[in-house]
Amino acid sequence: MMNAHDQLILEFCSPDYQPLKALLTKIPKGTLYRHVRRLVQVGWLQKTHDLYKTTEVGHRHLAEKISSPPTMNLETLYPPLQKVPTPVHQAMISLIFAGIVARQHQVRIDRHPFFLCFGETLHWKTSLGLFVCHALQLDPVKHLVDCANESGRSLSFRRNPQGQIIFKRSLLDAPFLILDEFSSADSSLRQSFNLFLSGRMVVPLENNQLTLKGVPLLTLNPKKKSSLEDRLGLSAPQIRRGILVNLDTVPMPDLTKTGESALIAAQEHPPLVFSAPTLDCKIYHHSIVRMIENILRPEVRHRFDFLAIETLCSGMTGLLPDPLSAIRQVGYAIGLLAETLDWTRAGWINALGEFSLSAQPHSSEGISSTHPSLSLSSPLNQTALSKPEEQSHRVSLQVLRLPKEIGLPNLGISDELRARLAWLAVETGRPLEEALSLLINFFVDWRGERRTLLDTLRKILELAEDLHIEAIDSNVLLEYLQNKKLLERKGWCFEDIPECLRLIELLGVVPISWSWSNLRTSFQIIVHILQHGLTMQEIDEFLTTHRQFSQLGFDRPTAKSLAMALHQAGSTGKRRDKVIQRMVKQGTQEVAFDDLQQKYRNLVVDLETLNTKHQRISHDLKLGREELQRLQNQIKHSEDEHRIVKEEHDHRSSELSVLHAFRNFLLGRVTLCDPFWAYLEALLSWKRCNGTLSDDPLTTTFSSQITERIIEFLIQIAQEVKGVGSQNSKRGNPSTL
Numbered sequence: 001m002m003n004a005h006d007q008l009i010l011e012f013c014s015p016d017y018q019p020l021k022a023l024l025t026k027i028p029k030g031t032l033y034r035h036v037r038r039l040v041q042v043g044w045l046q047k048t049h050d051l052y053k054t055t056e057v058g059h060r061h062l063a064e065k066i067s068s069p070p071t072m073n074l075e076t077l078y079p080p081l082q083k084v085p086t087p088v089h090q091a092m093i094s095l096i097f098a099g100i101v102a103r104q105h106q107v108r109i110d111r112h113p114f115f116l117c118f119g120e121t122l123h124w125k126t127s128l129g130l131f132v133c134h135a136l137q138l139d140p141v142k143h144l145v146d147c148a149n150e151s152g153r154s155l156s157f158r159r160n161p162q163g164q165i166i167f168k169r170s171l172l173d174a175p176f177l178i179l180d181e182f183s184s185a186d187s188s189l190r191q192s193f194n195l196f197l198s199g200r201m202v203v204p205l206e207n208n209q210l211t212l213k214g215v216p217l218l219t220l221n222p223k224k225k226s227s228l229e230d231r232l233g234l235s236a237p238q239i240r241r242g243i244l245v246n247l248d249t250v251p252m253p254d255l256t257k258t259g260e261s262a263l264i265a266a267q268e269h270p271p272l273v274f275s276a277p278t279l280d281c282k283i284y285h286h287s288i289v290r291m292i293e294n295i296l297r298p299e300v301r302h303r304f305d306f307l308a309i310e311t312l313c314s315g316m317t318g319l320l321p322d323p324l325s326a327i328r329q330v331g332y333a334i335g336l337l338a339e340t341l342d343w344t345r346a347g348w349i350n351a352l353g354e355f356s357l358s359a360q361p362h363s364s365e366g367i368s369s370t371h372p373s374l375s376l377s378s379p380l381n382q383t384a385l386s387k388p389e390e391q392s393h394r395v396s397l398q399v400l401r402l403p404k405e406i407g408l409p410n411l412g413i414s415d416e417l418r419a420r421l422a423w424l425a426v427e428t429g430r431p432l433e434e435a436l437s438l439l440i441n442f443f444v445d446w447r448g449e450r451r452t453l454l455d456t457l458r459k460i461l462e463l464a465e466d467l468h469i470e471a472i473d474s475n476v477l478l479e480y481l482q483n484k485k486l487l488e489r490k491g492w493c494f495e496d497i498p499e500c501l502r503l504i505e506l507l508g509v510v511p512i513s514w515s516w517s518n519l520r521t522s523f524q525i526i527v528h529i530l531q532h533g534l535t536m537q538e539i540d541e542f543l544t545t546h547r548q549f550s551q552l553g554f555d556r557p558t559a560k561s562l563a564m565a566l567h568q569a570g571s572t573g574k575r576r577d578k579v580i581q582r583m584v585k586q587g588t589q590e591v592a593f594d595d596l597q598q599k600y601r602n603l604v605v606d607l608e609t610l611n612t613k614h615q616r617i618s619h620d621l622k623l624g625r626e627e628l629q630r631l632q633n634q635i636k637h638s639e640d641e642h643r644i645v646k647e648e649h650d651h652r653s654s655e656l657s658v659l660h661a662f663r664n665f666l667l668g669r670v671t672l673c674d675p676f677w678a679y680l681e682a683l684l685s686w687k688r689c690n691g692t693l694s695d696d697p698l699t700t701t702f703s704s705q706i707t708e709r710i711i712e713f714l715i716q717i718a719q720e721v722k723g724v725g726s727q728n729s730k731r732g733n734p735s736t737l
Contacts, residue, residue: 001060005035010054010062011045017051043251055337056230060349078135078272080239081267083257085124086138088340091333092117094319095243095312096132096329099215101274102176102315103201108280110200113308116182119247122255125219127263129178131219134266136176143171144178147185148370149291174214174404183220183233199241199308218242240305243312246340278321287357288313288327293431294351295335300343309334324357331355428474675709682706 002010004025012023023032036052039045044058054062084090096115103112117125126144133140171177177196179185185193195203196216203210222231229236232244281288288310293301309330314325331352336458338344345351413421427433464470487493529539549559571579683706686699 005031006039006044007062009035009039009052010058013045013052014054014059017048017053019051031575041251044426056344056346056349063353064351065353078269080131080262082266083262084131085253085255085262086126086250088245088247089128092128092243092245093135094316094329095333095337096136096176096215096217097272097274097313097319098312100136100315101318102311103215103279104274105177105276105318106201106275107314109202109303109312111307112199112201113312114199114216114218114242116232116234116242116244117247118219118220118222118244119250120221122130122259123247123250123252124255124259125247126178126180127259129176129180129217129219130263131266132176132264133178135272137271138174143174143176145171147179147181147189148620149319150185150189167367171214172210176213177216179216179218182218183223197238198240199305202695219554222248225259240303241308241335243308243337244341245337249340249342275318277314278317279314280324281310281317281323281327282624284313284323284327285310285691287355288693288735289350290431290544291327291331292334293333294355294433295345296343297345297486298434300338300341303343303518304334322343326444327357328352345433347433378505405689449558564642584599598601609708675713680706680710 008026009023009032011018012018012020021037027035028441036045037059039393040047040052044055044061046053046055081090081093084093089529092115099113099115117128119122119125130140132138133143170194179193179196183192193212195212201212205213220232223233224466225231226240234242272459292304298306313323313327313330316324316330319327320326332349335344335352419434421432424435428435430438464472488498512684546556548570549555566579569579613663633719645646653730677720683703686702
């Protein structure tokens with residue numbers, strides 16, 4: 001933030017380098033130099049010895065401080081932007097928002113830029129993308145692509161062998177995506193990257209079309225190369241389709257303390273909602289081109305796609321309904337980003353403050369007829385254009401008209417001089433400031449060389465006579481002089497160009513595609529060959545020998561070692577050939593012997609291995625045989641037991657049959673058996689009465705009688721059974737009892 005002391009110091013040092021002694025009467029010395037140190041640290045003040053001068057950045061902040069603040073700005077609509085580290089980051093975010101609006105509402109189908117932040121670590125590159133994700137309420141995990149971990153077609157889609165799409169990355173339909181660490185991506189991703197970097201919303205996909213609505217943000221750490229293309233790993237046409245910012249040139253606060261505050265605020269705040277664009281700014285194409293020319297230096301204008309900037313202006317009308325405010329905001333953001341690349345002209349901020357739309361649209365023909373949201377007659381746009389102050393959801397990023405630079409005299413210019421200056425700008429086809437600067441520089445150079453006007457006119461006439469022309473375009477002359485100066489710096493002249501062209505024609509026979517980098521390497525090789533006096537025959541012989549060695553598997557280190565060994569052994573001339581023959585013969589035999597020994601050792605090892613396996617298998621076989629014998633013994637024992645059980649079964653069965661027959665027999669002789677049962681019952685009753693069968697005479701007598709009765713009963717039964725058996729024998733039916 002700029003306070004009153006900062007403003008006073010910047011105003012005092014605005015015209016040129018100034019000493020600070022005069023300010024000691026207005027600001028205490030300690031306070032003065034404390035503020036001066038801070039202004040130098042943030043890049044608003046430049047120091048040379050004891051003198052100080054306000055920088056271009058300081059002039060811009062001073063102008064913003066002096067200007068009346070806008071009624072509403074993006075920070076008011078989305079407060080987390082106040083915590084974004086620098087105005088450069090805020091400018092990039094505002095352009096990304098405009099790009100998102102342009103893509104989502106399809107302002108046009110092509111010329112949509114991508115955005116690229118490059119710089120070292122801790123420059124809030126990836127965090128800028130995360131901030132946009134939080135502002136749109138997008139999941140950073142899904143929309144941040146770590147290019148180092150991607151490969152093939154993982155960013156687009158994949159097909160099966162039948163050609164059907166089996167996978168499509170959701171990022172193709174996302175409104176915003178981050179390609180983080182872009183320079184570390186695998187080369188197989190180039191085809192997928194081209195989908196996002198081409199600037200086209202609709203790309204052909206065989207017989208179908210693929211619509212890309214995502215605004216890509218690329219982040220990378222630049223390589224240490226000389227050209228911008230080599231540093232970023234992008235071609236010149238790709239750079240032209242992007243909006244770039246070099247964060248290495250931006251003074252950064254301590255991000256370890258404040259870097260997360262903006263992200264936390266964005267997470268906690270409701271998402272930002274955009275409106276449709278109010279119009280297509282291509283009707284102001286010439287005004288936009290004029291504005292960009294006033295911002296950028298002529299030699300870098302080819303780095304920008306003016307139609308892509310025009311697309312951003314159309315998208316910005318979704319934030320700022322007024323076209324002048326929207327176009328100014330885009331120009332302001334482009335200027336801030338171009339400053340980081342040293343592409344801006346001096347005083348561009350003042351030129352932007354004086355910018356106006358001189359050519360107002362006469363009809364609505366410039367409005368896209370395919371998108372009703374872009375029609376001027378729509379109620380939304382009429383409301384936005386008539387009462388912008390009532391649109392609380394609109395964003396005002398208007399860059400107000402800036403005051404004239406402090407410390408310079410006010411110039412009163414007559415209407416006649418104004419008309420002549422306007423005529424000069426129209427005739428030269430250049431911005432007025434550029435034309436006047438060219439004339440002033442020419443006058444200073446001409447005065448320094450002490451030439452007269454007549455000398456200059458005479459030279460002009462001589463040049464016209466030599467070239468046989470009556471007029472020459474100033475741009476052609478300027479380009480000629482610039483090229484001549486460049487050639488002289490290299491010690492060349494225009495007469496060398498035809499020879500160079502003939503040399504370039506010779507490059508057509510080169511069997512590979514060449515670039516200036518590999519061409520430079522090729523010429524270095526040629527110079528090296530010429531310095532050593534090598535002939536084509538020697539080169540051919542060397543290449544032939546080298547290829548033969550390669551085919552034989554005989555590399556250069558081996559050949560060098562062999563030559564050194566022969567030289568150290570004193571083997572030269574014919575002796576060397578004999579030594580080589582002897583060495584080859586003996587070496588072959590020794591190598592063959594070594595090979596045989598090695599094979600023998602290998603066979604011994606294999607034999608030991610086989611013996612070990614044989615012993616293990618024999619042991620297993622022995623155990624198997626023992627187990628088989630044990631099982632056979634068990635089977636034999638089981639068979640013996642089965643036989644014994646069967647014999648016992650047969651024996652018991654016979655006895656059981658006899659008893660069963662005896663039972664049936666007894667049941668059939670009830671008359672004979674009843675006395676027998678009566679004797680037994682009497683004997684049991686006697687036992688129950690006496691408790692035991694003792695040996696007393698009475699008991700003995702009773703038992704003897706009963707025993708006699710039982711024996712008589714059994715004898716009688718046996719006689720009957722014997723008689724029955726005899727009868728059966730006579731009939732041919734032997735008794736089985």
